[in-house]
């Protein structure tokens with residue numbers, strides 16, 4: 001008897017897929033709604049929790065229950081990570097501005113979250129809640145933007161989707177995944193809007209290299225949508 005085969009096989013701890021997966025999920029959504037969704041990154045308040053004089057990160061955050069009929073927005077709350085997963089901001093309840101109603105209730109966010117959920121690389125048992133972050137990192141010739149100043153880390157969730165919304169005039173921002181011994185297992189630069197990495201946050205760590213402006217540019221921008229999946233307290 002081969003005991004090795006008795007062990008249930010786990011899927012790889014991450015998947016990466018091209019933009020066609022998400023764009024295919026909203027084929028019936030008007031182009032104007034997709035445009036409104038992506039342009040909402042132009043109106044993100046500065047992240048007040050960064051130790052820099054000039055803000056380089058801008059964001060909004062809301063949480064939702066994953067209901068049969070779609071996303072149910074939950075009361076606005078602070079974003080919290082334990083100090084052992086975030087050495088820079090861990091242990092602090094960070095209050096960010098909520099998502100705009102048009103984004104939170106719109107068809108594009110719902111399609112993205114549903115599609116990510118369907119492709120989660122592992123068991124979805126008990127996972128009924130998600131946190132949605134809209135994040136813009138700006139790099140200038142004077143100051144690079146650091147999407148993850150905490151370095152190589154875990155987010156403290158079950159699964160995390162990292163969706164590129166746009167990168168404009170930037171260099172860098174290489175996404176790197178690591179096994180639990182901190183050995184790199186995957187490297188990728190997300191370039192096409194809606195290219196996505198979806199990872200099991202308990203089985204891999206992640207980091208991203210700093211963002212600098214492209215050659216001959218004064219400033220560059222990288223917009224991301226992050227979706228955290230986890231079991232909520234409301235059952």
Ligand SMILES: [Fe+2]
Nearest residue numbers: 148153154155
């Ligand atoms: Fe992270």
